[in-house]
Amino acid sequence: MNALPTPALLEVNGLDAWYGAAQILFGVNLNVRRGEVVALMGRNGAGKSTTLKALMGMLDRHRGQVRFLGQDVSQQVPFQRARLGLGFVPEDRRVFTHLSVAENLEVGRQPERRWPDGSAALNWTPPALYELFPNLGAMQGRPGGQMSGGEQQMLTVARTLMGNPFLILLDEPSEGVAPVIVEQMAQMILQLKARGASILLSEQNVHFAEWVSDRAYVLEKGQIRFEGSMAELAADEAVRRAYLTL
Amino acid sequence: MEFSALLAQLLNGLAEASSLFLVAAGLSLIFGVTRIVNFAHGSFYMLGLYVAYSTVEYLVGRLGPAGFWVGLVVAPVAVGAFGALVEIVLLRRIYKAPELFQLLGTFALVLVINDATLYLWGPEELLGRRAPGLAGSISLLGRQFPTYNLFLMVIGPLVLGLVWLLLARTRWGVLVRAATEDRQMLGALGVNQAWLFTAVFALGALLAGLGGAVQLPREPANLALDLRSIGDAFVVVVVGGMGSLPGAYLAALLIAEIKALCVGIGSVHVLGLDFSLSKLTLVVEFLVMAVVLVVRPWGLLGKPQAGSRNSAPAEAPLRPAGNGLRWVALVVFVALAALPLLQTWLPYASVLAQDVLVSVLFAVSLHFIMGPGGLHSFGHAAYFGLGAYGAGILLKVLTLPMPLAFTFAPLVAGLGALLFGWFCVRLSGVYLAMLTLAFSQIVWSVVFQWEAVTGGSNGLTGVWPAAWLGDTAYYYLTLVLVAASVLLVRRIVFSPFGYALRAARDSALRADAIGIDVMRVRWAAFVVAGLFAGLAGALFVFSKGGVSPDVMAVGKSVDGLVMVLLGGIQQLVGPLLGASVFSVLQDSIMRATDYWRAVFGGVILLLVLVFPHGIAGFFQGLGNAWARLAARKPALLPREKRA
Structure with missing residues (x-):
């Protein structure tokens, strides 16, 4: 762990989190490096979404250290983390149903960013996003509430990209959308990766995760049970059977 | 025309x-x-x-x-x-x-x-000057x-x-x-x-x-x-x-x-x-x-709102009074009964106690629909006023004997609650608060304008109890009726009807699914609360000898809310404590300063800012802190908001 090829973008140490009185996460450790796509895997209720929400600062009760770009953000509220360049795509999409596609993108807009080393980050404009998601380009004036689930899923991703995030937290991108959309989502992730984006995604679908990710963590009952490259996970039949297959 | x-x-x-x-x-x-x-x-x-x-x-x-x-x-x-x-x-x-x-x-x-x-x-009205250039017609x-x-x-x-x-x-x-x-x-x-x-x-x-x-x-x-x-x-x-x-x-x-x-x-x-x-x-x-x-419950051009995000924390179940509380209640009752005997030393005490008792009954009736019922009324004074005016009108206009006028007065309030409640139980949250407020304004306006019957802004005077209910006797009547009402309301809360009411509050959908007619139960509760508020109004009017439209103004409804919240909405003794403290405080503040409204407002603000989760929530927080200290566990932050 010490000899990382690039410094970690996100470092999480001993993250605990609660919903009300119930503790959901127990000492989660993980990290994501620049340019990586990392999958956070596990069954329903393992704590994947809770981890992402906790990283975004959206849970009232949590403990542990979260370092983003070398800065301790564990006491920051969601909008501060978002402004530092942490982008969150929620599982339940949460598009603004009364706003048009273009207005949804406007809500997510943040100033252009540069990496601490001065190099330009991946910055987005609506035209660039309409190119990435041609469907959205064709319905810029349509209210978010009148779109299909798959279209909403794309809008949610595009809206988060408008914030020019250094790291995207992508919650269950393949959940509840048609197979053809799942494939589009995978292509989209690979395209983003090709352009240098960094992504931490939560995923139940092993095939999807293998398709897009470099590394994986496996969660079970709020604890990390496995970490390693996607190839190692693919080879580890015991882990897959214990924590991933239904 | x-x-x-x-x-x-x-x-x-x-x-x-x-x-x-x-x-x-x-x-x-x-x-x-x-x-x-x-x-x-x-x-x-x-x-x-x-x-x-x-x-x-x-x-x-x-x-x-x-x-x-x-x-x-x-x-x-x-x-x-x-x-x-x-x-x-x-x-x-x-x-x-x-x-x-x-x-x-x-x-x-x-x-x-x-x-x-x-x-x-x-205090004077200030009329501004006319608009230059637009002063004519x-x-x-x-x-x-x-x-x-x-x-x-x-x-x-x-x-x-x-x-x-x-x-x-x-x-x-x-x-x-x-x-x-x-x-x-x-x-x-x-x-x-x-x-x-x-x-x-x-x-x-x-x-x-x-x-x-x-x-x-x-x-x-x-x-x-x-x-x-x-x-x-x-x-x-x-x-x-x-x-x-x-x-x-x-x-x-x-x-x-x-x-x-x-x-x-x-x-x-x-x-x-x-x-x-x-x-x-x-x-x-x-x-x-x-x-x-x-x-159209959401207004002409409104959209149905998702449920309020500000749901209060789930309420702990109510418990029947323990032996300690029963003894305290008995002692308080005996002490109140002894007050008139101390008239020589405390001439003002039984007058104040009379007011406190009426407030207690008013607060208990409001607490009944707010606490166990979960219906937040901003117009409860309407039923207090209907009781008071009902008694006055029956006595002065219909010239009924005093005992009959007194007996029928709560029914007048109950009828009002029956009518308005039918509308009110269909709504919840702020819409309910506003509708109850609106109904109380209607009652107020009618009373204010129907001069021939209600006396308009002057109100009714000369509404005194029958001769055999002189000073002390009337005080004892009040004491007995208020005590009996408090016990009866407790009884209702722990009856099957009370359980149904609380079930409807905690989850209307689930209550519905197990066969409780939520609206009917709430409607009945609304009427019960109206009856008791009306009784408080009747007790009030005969103790003062008259009534004015102020008793059903918005301010009076808010007084009731403050009493209930001051005492703590989660406890059945809450309204008793709250109303007592409130009445005594109000009495002393009003006599001390012209700016009593500001002082009162300041007290409410303090209440709201210091106890944003209610007084009971505050003590629950203290309890949690204590348990945490004992167990040396990590800080317990406020609950995750329920979606």
Whole structure:
């Protein structure tokens, strides 16, 4: 762990989190490096979404250290983390149903960013996003509430990209959308990766995760049970059977 | 009626609609984004008028006639800045508090602002100067129509258009609209909601201030404007649909025109009876609101709201009184019974105790629907007043013997609750609060205007108990009836009906699914609460020898709410303690200072700020802290908001 090829973008140490009185996460450790796509895997209720929400600062009760770009953000509220360049795509999409596609993108807009080393980050404009998601380009004036689930899923991703995030937290991108959309989502992730984006995604679908990710963590009952490259996970039949297959 | 007179009235209605809309638009905007129903919005309207009076007087002296218009612009901006201050200092602390506390907190502001206005501008009405250039009138079909009204007619639609542009065409507007839908997601996208909320609140206050300022040449600034305009604004916003600006304008137009028609038509002759429609004006808006809420509960142009995000923490189950509590109750009862014997040493004690007992019964009846029932009523004073007036009218007008009048009085209140409850139990949350408020305003208006029967603003006098119920006997009657009522209400809470009521509060859907007719149960509870409030009213009127419309004003309903919250809504002894403490405090504060409203408001604010989760929640927090200390566990932060 010490000899990382690039410094970690996100470092999480001993993250605990609660919903009300119930503790959901127990000492989660993980990290994501620049340019990586990392999958956070596990069954329903393992704590994947809770981890992402906790990283975004959206849970009232949590403990542990979260370092983003070398800065301790564990006491920051969601909008501060978002402004530092942490982008969150929620599982339940949460598009603004009364706003048009273009207005949804406007809500997510943040100033252009540069990496601490001065190099330009991946910055987005609506035209660039309409190119990435041609469907959205064709319905810029349509209210978010009148779109299909798959279209909403794309809008949610595009809206988060408008914030020019250094790291995207992508919650269950393949959940509840048609197979053809799942494939589009995978292509989209690979395209983003090709352009240098960094992504931490939560995923139940092993095939999807293998398709897009470099590394994986496996969660079970709020604890990390496995970490390693996607190839190692693919080879580890015991882990897959214990924590991933239904 | 002549066509020209009708036309003039309709045009006046248009001018009235503008001011109504300005106040309502701000209220609606603020509610849409912050989910707070700002009771103090009428106070911003009133302040707009007072500040405009001062700025115009000052600036006309410096700048000549142009100073009028500059003053008219400066005043709303000042009110907007004051609104921002209020948001930062007060509201930011109560966004996560239960709805009821938010309403109370902003009502406390009403009291404080009212007394501050009294202190700064004095008690006299202040009539501003006329608008230079628009002081005259024009001729319309042979009738004189004030030119200034033309200006007012334009300003409503103009502001509607400007605010619409702001919301539709600017980034700020997009963020505001997003905030009305999903505030948490907005934060996750990097938007600092705190400043967005402040800006929206300031804009809303500015609009209300503008609504007040433009009334300067037409209406004298006075201290009653705050509650009157907030009542009107509530009605407009609810009729139009919470959060809908075009709806607010439509509703303002509808109400202003219906009022104008009532005035214009005057009296009508139906079935040999004369009805004075012009006297209906005070009630008509509330009638419109009641009709709209029943037909379209979300208002004319509103959209159904998702359930409130500010759900209070789940309430702990109620427990029957233990032996300790029973002994305490017995001791208190005996002590109260002994009070008249101490008359020589404590001449005032039994008088005060009489008031306290009446308050206790009133608070217990309100607590019954609020606590176990979960229905937050902002108009409970109506049933207290119906009981009091019912007794008075039965005695004086129908000349029933006193014992009969006393016995039937609670039934009058019960009938009122039966009628109004049918409408009220169909709603929940702020809509319920507003509908109950509206009904109590209707009752108040009827009592206030029906002079022949109710004595109008003077009220009824000479309502004394029968001779055999002299001073001490009447006190004992009160004591016994209040004690019996308290026990009976406890009995009801622990009866199957009480369980059904609490089940309906905790989950209406699940209660429904196990065969409880939720609406019927709530309706019955509403009537029970009305009966006991009516009994309190009857006890009140015979102890005072009379009654005035004040007993059913909004302030009296809020007194009840404060009593209940002061004691703690989760405990059955709460209203007893709360009402006792409240009555004694009020008695001493009112005798100590002219500015008792401000002191009272300050106490409510303190209550809301120090105990944002209720007093019971505060003690629960203490208990948690204690358990944590004992177990040395990590800090227990407030619960995750339930979606």
